[in-house]
Amino acid sequence: MKTFFFTPESPRSLALVRIGVGLLFLYEFGVRWPYSVELYSSDGLPMPFFPGTLLEPAALGWLPTSALHAALLFALLAVTIGWYTTPSLLIACLISTWLGLLDGPGTFNKYSVIGLHLMMLLSVSRCGWAWSVDALVDRRTSCHLAAAWPRRLIQLFLCNVYLGAAITKLRMAHFMTGDLVEFSLLDNHWGCTAFGLWLFEHRELLGPASVATLVFEFSFPVLVWIPRLRWMLLACAAAFHVTIGMALHLGIFSPLMLVSLLAFVNDSDLSRLRILPTPDSSTTDDGRWRRRSLLIYVTLFCLWLVAALVYRQYQESYKGRDSIELATADGNVVETMLLEQKPAYEDYFHRFEIGSRINGFRTSGETQQFQSGMTVHGLARLADNHPSLDLDWLLIAADGREAARLSKTLDASFAYATAGFELTEELPPGQYRIILMADGYEVARKSFQLEPRH
Amino acid sequence: MQSGTRQPHLRRAAAVFCIGLYLLANVFFLVRNSVGATGPDPWAYFFTWDMYPFYRTTSSRPLAFGRTKNGTCVELLPSPLQEFRWGLDGTATRTDMDRGFRYTSSTIRKVLRSSKHADHNPIVHVYVIEEYWPARFNLPDDVYSRTIDWPPRSAGQSNPRRKYWKVLEEFDVEFGGTGR
Numbered sequence: 001m002k003t004f005f006f007t008p009e010s011p012r013s014l015a016l017v018r019i020g021v022g023l024l025f026l027y028e029f030g031v032r033w034p035y036s037v038e039l040y041s042s043d044g045l046p047m048p049f050f051p052g053t054l055l056e057p058a059a060l061g062w063l064p065t066s067a068l069h070a071a072l073l074f075a076l077l078a079v080t081i082g083w084y085t086t087p088s089l090l091i092a093c094l095i096s097t098w099l100g101l102l103d104g105p106g107t108f109n110k111y112s113v114i115g116l117h118l119m120m121l122l123s124v125s126r127c128g129w130a131w132s133v134d135a136l137v138d139r140r141t142s143c144h145l146a147a148a149w150p151r152r153l154i155q156l157f158l159c160n161v162y163l164g165a166a167i168t169k170l171r172m173a174h175f176m177t178g179d180l181v182e183f184s185l186l187d188n189h190w191g192c193t194a195f196g197l198w199l200f201e202h203r204e205l206l207g208p209a210s211v212a213t214l215v216f217e218f219s220f221p222v223l224v225w226i227p228r229l230r231w232m233l234l235a236c237a238a239a240f241h242v243t244i245g246m247a248l249h250l251g252i253f254s255p256l257m258l259v260s261l262l263a264f265v266n267d268s269d270l271s272r273l274r275i276l277p278t279p280d281s282s283t284t285d286d287g288r289w290r291r292r293s294l295l296i297y298v299t300l301f302c303l304w305l306v307a308a309l310v311y312r313q314y315q316e317s318y319k320g321r322d323s324i325e326l327a328t329a330d331g332n333v334v335e336t337m338l339l340e341q342k343p344a345y346e347d348y349f350h351r352f353e354i355g356s357r358i359n360g361f362r363t364s365g366e367t368q369q370f371q372s373g374m375t376v377h378g379l380a381r382l383a384d385n386h387p388s389l390d391l392d393w394l395l396i397a398a399d400g401r402e403a404a405r406l407s408k409t410l411d412a413s414f415a416y417a418t419a420g421f422e423l424t425e426e427l428p429p430g431q432y433r434i435i436l437m438a439d440g441y442e443v444a445r446k447s448f449q450l451e452p453r454h
Numbered sequence: 455m456q457s458g459t460r461q462p463h464l465r466r467a468a469a470v471f472c473i474g475l476y477l478l479a480n481v482f483f484l485v486r487n488s489v490g491a492t493g494p495d496p497w498a499y500f501f502t503w504d505m506y507p508f509y510r511t512t513s514s515r516p517l518a519f520g521r522t523k524n525g526t527c528v529e530l531l532p533s534p535l536q537e538f539r540w541g542l543d544g545t546a547t548r549t550d551m552d553r554g555f556r557y558t559s560s561t562i563r564k565v566l567r568s569s570k571h572a573d574h575n576p577i578v579h580v581y582v583i584e585e586y587w588p589a590r591f592n593l594p595d596d597v598y599s600r601t602i603d604w605p606p607r608s609a610g611q612s613n614p615r616r617k618y619w620k621v622l623e624e625f626d627v628e629f630g631g632t633g634r
Contacts, residue, residue, distance in 0.1 A: 005473060006466070035538040039548075045535060045564055047548060047557040050496040105548040105557065106538055113500050149473055160480045164503030167488050172608045174509070183509040186589040189541040189551055197597050241598065249542040324518070324534045329527040334519050337583050337619035347588045347616060350511055352604040383511040383588055435606075444604040 005152050008145035010267040014127035015082065017154065018089075020259030021118050022080030023109070024252045025096065028115075029072055032107065037316065041065035049104035057098045057126035062316060063309065068095050070308035074301055079119075082132020084297055088382055089123035111253040112233045117157055118260055125150030137293045159221030167212075176214070177361040178206030179381070184248060195246040207362060211415040216240055224264060237261055345441040348386035352444035354378050354434055362418055368430075372425050372453045380417045380432050380444065388412045392437040393419035398430025398450075492533060514586035515550040516558045516622070520566070520577035529578065531558065533565040555622065566627060582623040591615050 038044035050056055060068070072095040078088035093116055100108035126146035128134040169175040182203060185196040199205060216236055224233040238258060245254030273295040355363025356370060358377045370376055378393055388411055395404040406419045421434070429450050436444040483501035518531035536547040549561050559582075566577060590602055596613035 005504065006469075006491065032538070038535065038538055045548070045551065045557075047560070050499075053496050055496045084595055103548070105551040106540060110503070110505055116500070147469065149469055153473065153476055155476065157480065160484055161503045164484055164487055166507045167484075168504040169491060180509045183511055183589055186513075186592050187510070188513040188589075188592045189546050192542055192592055192594070197594065199594070201597060201601055323570045326528040326533065326565070326569055329519050329529045331525075331527045334527045334581070337517070337585075338581065338621060340620055341618060343588075343618050346605045347618075349605075350588065350590060381473070385512055385586075442606045445606050446604055 005149040006147045008268075009148045009151070011126040011128075011146050012130045012132065012267055012270050013265045014122060014125050014154075015130040015132065016150050016262045016265070016270075017118065017259055018082065018122050018127040019080055019131065020087065020262065021115060021122065021256070022076050022092075024256050024259065025092065025115055025119075026076040026080060026422060028252050029069065029076065029096065029099070033073065033317075034431075035068060035106075036066055036069040036312070037062040040069065040099045042078075042385075046102045047104050047106070048107045049101050056103055057101050059102055062312070065099075065308050066309055066312040067305060068406065069099065070305050071301070072096060072099065074304050076296070079122075082128045082134050082233055083293070085128025085132060085134055086123050093119040093123065109251075111251060111256050114161065114253075114256060114260070118154065118256075121150050121154050121157065133293070136287045151263050154260065155224075158260055158263065159224070162217040162220045166214055169214055169217070174361075176207070176210055178203065178210050179361070179415075181206045187248075190249045193247060193249055195243075196248060199247055204362070207360070213240070224252070230264065234261055234264055297301050299389055336408055342401075343385075345389075345438045346443040348383050348438065349380055349436075349443050351381040352378070352436060352446065354446045358418060358420075367448070369449045369451060370423055371451050372423055372427065372429075375420050375422050376432075376434065376438065376448060377418065377420045378446070380436055382410070382415055382417065384410060384415065386410075389438045390440075391417055392436065392440075393421075394433075394435040395421045396433040396435060397427065398432060399428075403427060403432070425453070457631070500549040510553070511589055512586050513589055513592055514553075514584050515546075516552075516555050517583045517585050517619075518562050518565075519581045519583070520569075520627070521581075522575045522577050524575055526575070528569075528577065530562050530565050530577075531582075533561070535565055535568060536561075555584070558622070577627050579626055580624060581621060584620045584622050585617055586620065587615070587617045 032039060038058065040046060041062045042065075043062040046059040048056040048059075059065075072092060075091040076097065077090045078084055079092055096112070096119075098117055100112050126144075127146060127150075129146065169180075172180060174180055178424075182200065185191045185200045199209075220233055220237060223229045238261065241254040241257045241261075244250065353363045353367070355367050355377055356365035356374050357363065358379060361379070361381070363377055363379050366374070376395075380391075388409065391408055391410050393406040394402055397403040404421050406421075408417075408419075410417050427450060431447055431450050432450050433445055433447050435442055473628075479501055484497055484503075486498065487502050516531055518529075520528045520530050522528060531549055532547050536549065538548060540546050540548075540551060549558055552558070562580060562582065565595060566580070569577065590598070591613055593601070593613055598613040599611060
């Protein structure tokens with residue numbers, strides 16, 4: 001244990017994590033800078049994540065909020081280039097928590113918390129000792145070794161993230177069926193990416209992909225510690241996060257996880273990469289540059305703050321937040337909305353499929369051509385808001401007559417409905433249909449060809 | 455400090471304390487999540503990794519309209535105060551992203567206070583409406599027509615994009631623009 005946590009090592013891999021985290025959160029809060037007043041100030045629309053608790057920070061006026069936001073951007077820039085790294089990380093951690101907690105829907109989420117853990121753990125590390133302004137200015141620290149424990153804690157933290165996510169998924173009834181992924185791909189806020197739509201068109205992959213996700217999330221925290229398997233696990237993790245990043249619009253989540261995985265890269269791995277510069281280990285520092293560096297840091301910080309506030313003052317003078325003009329709405333449209341018309345019956349259904357086999361919550365095998373003696377299974381996936389429904393499953397023969405009917409009542413708490421028809425020898429070959437009716441209304445139909453047994 | 459190998463005892467003790475505390479917190483909340491013990495504890499959010507805790511089979515967003523004294527309808531949500539947009543197509547406001555409609559009322563109150571209508575033609579009644587639709591209607595037309603082939607009325611056709619509405623709340627507005 002002592003060796004695990006306290007072996008001296010180069011801080012270069014954590015320096016890479018530092019640069020990545022700094023850049024990502026610089027982007028995250030940079031794109032929110034124009035909306036700072038709306039998101040985080042009492043003059044805008046703050047939406048505290050934990051209202052009425054100790055974790056609800058005070059929303060300040062637009063000027064101090066803008067000052068905080070500007071200070072955060074400066075601190076994140078300083079983190080990226082490794083300039084007064086530890087204080088900059090602490091400032092960034094503190095202000096991003098403050099601002100994030102003031103905006104639940106738009107800023108604060110799980111990846112924000114992952115970022116806060118990383119910033120906090122980096123702040124107790126020596127990540128500013130490599131590839132940083134600090135290392136250039138204070139050459140006493142350059143290329144020296146530091147205890148491994150901050151990097152070990154980041155590694156353990158990542159294992160905990162994967163394990164926690166796996167346990168959550170395992171406890172969900174519809175994760176293994178692929179339903180969770182399928183509906184996430186369709187989400188109107190974070191779904192419907194080009195790759196996500198391709199996956200949706202190949203829904204047969206979603207079940208196996210869900211199982212593979214669980215296998216990966218359970219195995220990573222165990223196997224990544226085996227030296228021979230480490231690179232394989234890291235490659236799997238990278239592929240996993242790239243896939244998530246392509247399939248879902250989750251902000252900086254995937255890049256952040258990729259960056260944090262760099263904590264598993266050893267210094268010996270980095271040494272093999274000759275494209276990375278080797279820190280200068282000369283010790284010619286005489287202390288003058290350290291004093292100048294502090295002066296330059298403080299001066300630039302003040303200049304940045306003033307520039308940001310002048311810009312914000314200029315921007316706010318055109319806003320007029322206290323006298324907004326509301327758009328006129330069409331009264332007829334509003335009246336239609338107030339009628340609260342119930343959804344069409346078919347809109348209570350999400351998916352309808354037929355097949356010669358049912359595997360869990362999917363059909364498989366033959367879907368178009370069946371032979372006498374086989375069973376044709378119908379499966380319907382319903383939306384969660386459906387009422388209790390009287391379902392009728394009809395098997396319609398080629399000549400239009402009703403060959404069979406199955407009726408059952410589906411309680412509102414059920415998400416799936418299934419039925420199976422045995423295709424006996426008495427049924428003549430031809431084009432058949434399975435029709436599903438809900439409360440007497442046709443909601444779904446599928447055709448198939450029945451052929452005589454060969 | 456020249457090297458990590460010669461740390462003073464105090465520094466080492468502090469490090470051991472930090473390591474222990476951090477690991478303990480992580481293990482505690484991991485076990486808590488494993489046994490399904492979730493309570494109204496905001497601190498748990500910082501240590502619980504329950505990504506993908508839910509999914510929705512329908513999509514929805516809140517809308518709000520105000521009826522003015524002379525009978526005109528005005529849009530309260532989305533409002534001009536909401537400039538920040540998110541989502542894949544960059545159109546979702548924060549109240550759209552707030553799945554539980556936790557911030558709808560406070561946003562409407564703020565919009566009412568900031569509205570010019572308060573002076574000459576005040577808003578007297580507010581309707582808060584949930585607009586919802588099946589998640590499959592989020593598909594682009596071409597993907598929809600290729601993949602959704604079972605509805606009897608629209609098989610093989612482009613996405614019908616039907617929408618439905620539910621009144622979440624309605625209330626009268628007092629003079630000065632706040633909910634009664």
